[in-house]
Amino acid sequence: MRDPNGSDLAARVPPLPMLEWGSWHTPFVFFTGKGGVGKTTVAGAVSIALADAGRRVLMVSTDPASNLGDLLSTAVGPAPGPVPGVPGLEAMNLDPDAAAAAYRERVVAPYRGAVPQEELHALEEQLAGECTVEVAAFDRFTQLIVHPELIGRYDHVLFDTAPTGHTLRLLNLPSSWAQYIESVPEGASCLGPRSGLQAQRTQYQAAVEYLSDPGRTTLVLTSRPERGALREAGRAGAELAAQGIHNQHLIVNGLFTEPLAGDTVAEAFADRQASALDALPASLRAIPSAGVPLVAWNLTGIRALRALVRGQGGPVSGPDVPADVGADERQTPLPSLEALVDELAAGPPGAVLVMGKGGVGKTTIAAAVAVGLARRGHDVHLSTTDPAGRPADVLAGGPFRHLTVSRIDPAAELADYTAERLRAAERMSPDRRALLEEDLRSPCTEELAVFRAFGALLNTARRRFVVVDTAPSGHTLRLLDLTGSYHRQVMADAARVPGRITTPLMRLRDPAHTRVLIVTLPELTPVSEAAVLQDGLRQAGIEPYGWVVNAALTAGGTRDPLLHARAALERPQLHRVRDELAARAWLVPWQADTLIGEDRLAALTDATSR
DSSP states (O other), X not given: OBOTTOOBHHHHSOOOOBOOTTOOOSSEEEEEOSTTSOHHXXXXXXXXXXXXXXOOEEEXXXXXXXXXXXXXXXXXXXXXXXXXXXXXXXXXXXXXXXXXXXXXXXXXXXXXXXXXXXXXXXXXXXTSSHHHHHHXXXXXHHHHHHOHHHHHHXXXXXXXXXXXXXXXXXXXXXXXXXXXXXXXXXXXXXXXXXXXXXXXXXHHHHHHHHHTOTTTEEXXXXXXXXXXXXXXXXXXXXXXXXXXXXXXXXXXXXXXXXXXXXXXXXXHHHHHHHHHHHXXXXXXXXXXXXXXXXXXXXXXXXXXHHHHHHTOSOTTTSTTOOTTTTSOOOOOSSOBXXXXXXXXXXXXXXXXXXXXXXXXXXXXXXXXXXXXXXXXXXXXXXXXXXXXXXXXXXXXXXXXXXXXXXXXXXXXXHHHHHHHHHHHTTTSOHHHHHHHHHHTTSHXXXXXXXXXXXXXXXXXXXXXXXXXXXXXXXXXXXXXXXXXXXXXXXXXXXXXXXXXXXXXXXXXXXXXXXXXXXXXXXSHHHHHHHHHHHXXXXXXXXOOOEEEEEEEOTTSOOOOHHHHHHHHHHHHHHHHXXXXXXXXXXXXXXOSSOXXXXXXXXXXXXXXXX
């Protein structure tokens, strides 16, 4: 295999050993990673391998978009239940919304009848967001890991997914929040979640100790062999290591190492994976690593997962391969990205928000749309709210005609926001100011700072196109929660003060001002997760403009048996998007060339550039 510069990648990339599925020794194993990398699949296969080896295993999903029931082909509820066909294995879904409802009630109940109704509503508002859902999920699963009877019942408890660094930073803020709530309630950006955390402090401290004990807990960073996913795994690992979780392993899912000789798509596919592994972040090189092979069947059901664990089957002979795998590929069922940009260019300027799970190619799609609009003569600004987003790196050049580029840097926005808040608090007493300074170190403050910059960016989309590469879905939904909270606060104030007001949420809900594009991959889990994101947007009153299905092997012309079978598996998802989920949708084929630079991006949206 050779990279674009002609160097021999195979000579430089040490091959990853294949995963030994039953080789886990700690009682708690957490699987984390970007959306669509296969966390649930890998965790499910490990659970089956451990149970088949005679261990007693509980698998718990904390993912609101969990497909654990589909994976195991059985109903999975909020309490542990047996998995048919796998003696020794039980599974449960930790419902974050139900956990959040119970958490809110526990926090609010003591104040009913004790404080004015207006203050009670304010507390309920502070508990309404995604930050509370995340903390409530942590609250619920800490109950699972600190109870001795659970530890005695199972040899292993596997979690899909792990707690985030965001939550652990929140737990580690040590001040007396009861005092802070009483003295400066207007200053606590994490007031609602933190007020509930205080009551369970002992339980959380025990949980954090368990998480940081390498004899009890293993953290599995799950990734695809792609540069973006591996960078995200490295960043997550570093963040969690900073919170004391050091027993980390890396699993790279979907390795394709034996391309059909002479097949340009297959060879390019393998070369790109090898190149990504060659650029593995230093932090990931220092931890134990293993690979999981790419397979030619849907990984749902016990039989399919056991075939993966046992290495059974070949490129085409595994379970659940479509019957038409050898047939000619059908005509692509969706229009191209060029058609999308033509449609946008024909309409008025405004904001174009590109959303989706991590790892689906949002940054590339956002940059391609921006370049396409600019090449059609429109003034365009491209930006990102994703801490990992680097649109300038994707464009790899400049200056550009009709196109400007920026990014919302969370660190810079946080510094500006913090300085502004502290200037406004100069007359506070030293004790109150110290508490405010601590609150400003909380992760929620960074979100508020990014929200402020995001709102300012939306305001610029009146006379030009503003294309925004948003953060992965969970962060985006938290941003929308802040947008909704701000909207309700402003509208309540507006009822007392006359005048016309336009909030960021009003702009997001206005289809004449904002068009939201959801990006996904043509695979079961990413499509299902995109559907959950769409539901969240609709609950906020935002109707997506359409979906972009990225990196499709369909119609790619590959003769490689494994990739040809993968292309066949894509077709039901493409029809699901077109016929059931999206108001309109467009398709981006898998690209053999790395999409770096204005000209290569333009080729996605302009046939004359190819």
